Amino acid sequence: MHKIGIIGGGQLGKMMILDAKRLDDYFVILDPTLHCPAHSIADEHIVADFDDVAAIEELASKVDVVTYEFEHISVKALQQVEAKGCPVYPSSETLLHIQNKYDQKQWLMSHGLPVPDFRKADSYEQLVEDCDYFGYPVILKTCTGGYDGKGNAVIHTREDIREAYESLGAGRLPLMVEEYVPFLKEVSILVCRSTNGDVAVFPVAENVHVNSILDETTVPADITEACREEAMDVARKAVHAFNAYGMLCIELFVTKDQHVLVNELAPRPHNSGHYTIEGCVTSQYENHIRAILGLPLGSTELIRPTVMKNIIGNVNKKAEVHGLEEAYKYPEVKIHIYGKEECRVGRKMGHITVTDKTIEDALFKARYAHSKIKF
Structure with a gap:
């Protein structure tokens, strides 16, 4: 049994734990919210702020390896944890180059990766x-x-x-x-690197945002084969350029001439990779855990065309889910509710995934289910 620490107890941490429990791994999370999404399935929960260095050191003392589900945390705290012998993946060095967007862009450019x-x-x-x-x-x-x-x-x-x-x-x-890049569309690509050296790249996903929040992801992306290969190449180069282990998400603009430019990176599992739970042989969450434990990575092959649609809060009230029975009308529909206590406007409360014979069929069913769910 491995003991894994996660800084953050949100939905990304929860989904890491859900996949890793098949291996009977033990999880300690650190999150300031007592009833955060991952609280109900974590083995231990340190209730502390994300900038509490002593609490992060306590987390590290209880586990074999530390990871995180968002990047706005103290690099200094991670450096101290590493100095005491507890590995952190992605490392403090990787986070240092990504956390500041200007430094991130400079690092990308210095490694020959295309940026605006x-x-x-x-x-x-x-x-x-x-x-x-x-x-x-x-x-x-x-x-x-x-x-x-x-x-x-x-x-x-x-x-x-x-x-x-x-x-x-x-x-x-x-x-x-x-x-300003007058892009044709926004896509993202997920790449995972294990500490044993394995690298696995997931299919290119096409993303649509509403009010700057991800609304729908469709896979495979509707781009040329040359553009797809370029995105895959960027992913492989980026994971080595940042010396990253675990999941790395690269958000890309597709230009009018079907080339890609890197918008931003996230050194962790990503919202646009939720589709991998049902859509791929191995999810981004399982591969992230395999990677930080030094295990071989699983297949990233897409099983069928897949759509993910976010469930975003549109009211401010206590979270109570309604409409599940109607939302499950189509048997291909999979609904994920994150378990946040409060619904807020613009807050990610869950998501819907549909795999089907075509993207069009999957989109129709995902949108239908989405129309029935209310908080």
């Missing part, structure tokens, strides 16, 4: 200069802390600069400017 053009904005004056350099529209991003569209702003004209600057903290957080 970007500049740092160290002051308001520099921001104005950068925007004029790129032309409009242009993207303003916080270098740290952003997710689900938070930390991003589109600047359409010179007159919009001040409002965007103030909406992202008016310089309290480091900022960067990125060229």
